[in-house]
Amino acid sequence: MESFKNKVLLGDCRKVLKKLSDSTVSACITDPPYNYEFIGHKWDDSEIQRRKNRIKDSKTLVKNIPYGSGLAGGVRNERWYRRNRENILEYEDWCLEWATELFRICKPGASVLVFNSTRTIAHVQVALEKAGFYARDIVVYRRSSGIPKGINMEKNLEQKGYANPENWQGWHSCLRSEWEAICVVQKPLVNNYTQTLLEYGTGLFYAKHEDGGFQSNILENIKRDKTPDYNVHCTVKPLELMKKLVDIFVPRVEGTIVIDPFAGSGTTLVAAKQAGIDYIGIEVEPSYIDIIEKRLQSVSELQEMPLLFS
Template sequence: MNKDFLNTIMNGDCREELKKLPDNYVSACLTDPPYNYEFIGHKWDDGEIQRRMERVKDSNTLVKNIPYGSGLAGGIRNKSWYKKNRENIVDYENWCADWAAELFRVCKPGATVLVFNSTRTVAHVQVALEKVGFYARDIIVYRRTSGIPKGINMQKKLEQKGYQDSEKFKGWHSCLRSEWEAICVLQKPLKNNYTETLLEFGTGLFYTEMDNGGFQSNILENIKRDKSQDYNVHCTVKPLELMRRLVEIFVPRIKGSIVIDPFAGSGTTLVAAKEYGIDYIGIEIEPSYIEIIERRLSEVSD
C-alpha cells in the first residue's frame, strides 16, 4: 500500500488531486461539496464565501451563516428564468460527474460514498455519480434541530401591496420549512457478492447495531450541535457527532481502511476518522481551511 497519502490533507482542486491517488485505494468517502447555489462560474474559495456573506450581514435575511448567491431565488418566473435554472442544474451535475469519475477510480470495489446536498438538488448528485459507475443505495435524512421558512408569506406580500382580503391567504407560503438535509448513499459495484467483496477488500457492508440494541435506520436525528471554536471560521461546519455516526456506520473499522473527503472544509470527517483510528485523506481547495483542519486534528489524541 502506498502510505505517502495517508493522514494528509492535499491542497487543490479535487478533480486534479484525486488523479494522484492509486486505483482501488480508499474504502469509503464522506464528503460535503458546495451545494448548487449559483456555484458554477465562481471560484469557490474563502474570498468568494466572505463576499456573499457580507451581502446579507445587515439584511433581513434570516440565515446569515450561509453564503448568499443564488440568482435563481427571485425574479420573474418567465421562460428565461426556467431556462437559466435548468442550465445551472446541468452545469452542476456535470461538475459533480467530473470529480466523481476520479473518485470512482480510487475507490475499492464495494466502497461506500456519502455526499451531503440540499433536498432540492440531491437527485442531481445521485444521477451524476450513477453516470460514472456508482450504484445508488439510499438517501439518509439528517434531521436538524430546527428549520427556517425561506419562501414567500403570501398574506404579508399582499398586505404590502395593499390588497384587501389578504387574510384569506393566511398560512399560504411558497415552500415548506426546511428541516432536514439529504445524504446521498452510493456504492462502487461489488466483486460478485458481499461476502467475496468483504473478504478481499474489507468493504461493502453497513454497521447497523445501535447502542440501544436496535437496527440503524436511514433517519439520523437528535444530533447535538458543537460549540463553535474561535479559530474555525468555516461557514457550514457539520456537527462532529453526526460525522462520528456516519463513520461508525459506513467506514470499515479494520486494518487498511481509508476514508477520503474530497471537500474537507474544516475537517470534521477527518477528525471523526482519526478518533476511530482510521486512516484518512483530505482534499481542500482553500489554503486557509487547511490550517483549521490541522489544528483540529492536532487536538485529537493518537
C-alpha cells in the same frame, strides 16, 4: 498511496484525485458546495465572505449561507427556468468530473456518502451513477431546527395593498427546511457481499443501533458543536453526526482509508482520526487547511480507537 495517508492535500479535487492510486479507498464521506453556491463563482473564502457580507444587514433569516447564485429571486419567466435548468446540468457535469476520479480510486464495495440540499440531491445521485456507482439509499440528517425561507403570501399581499390578504393566511411558497439529504452510493461488489468483504473489507453497513435495535436511515437528535473562534468555515457539520456516519459506513479493517475530497473544516477527518482510521483530505481553500490541521492536532491519542479486525 502511503505518502498521502493522514494528510490534507491542497487543491481542486478534480486534479488532486488523479494523483491517487486505483482501488485504494474504502469509503468517502463528503460535503461539497451545494448548487446555490455554484453558478459562475469560485469557492474560496474571500468569495464566501463577500457574499455573506451582502446580506449581513438584510432581512434574510439565515446569514451563514453564501447566497449569490442569482437563482433565488427574479421573475419566473421562461428565461429564469431555462437558466435554472442550465445551472443544474452544469452542476451535474461538475459532480460527474470529480465522481469519475473518485470511482477509480475506490475499492469495490466502497461506500460513498455525499451531502446536498433536498432540491439537488437527485442530480448528485445521477452524476454518481453516471460515474459508475450504484445507488443504495438517501440518509436523512434531521437538524434540530429549520427556518422557512420562502414567501409568506398573506404578508406579501398586505404590504402591496391587496384586498383581503387574510384569505391567504398560512399559505407560503415553501415548507420549513428541517433536514439535509445524504446520498449513499456504492462501487459495485465483486459478485456478492461475502466475496467483496473477504477480498476488500468493504460492502457492509454497521446496522446495530445504540439501543440494540436496527439502525434507521434517519439520523436525528444530533447535538451541535461549539465552534472555536479559529474555525471560520460557514457550514460546519456536527462532529457527532460525522462520527455516526463513520461508525456506520467505514469498515474497521486493516488498510481502510476514508477520503473527503471537500474537507472544509475537516470534521470528517477528525471523526476518522478519533476512530483510529486512516484518512485523506482534499481542500481547495488554503486558509481552511490551517483550521483542519489545528482540529486534527487536538485529537489526542487517548481518543483514538483500535481497528476491530486486522
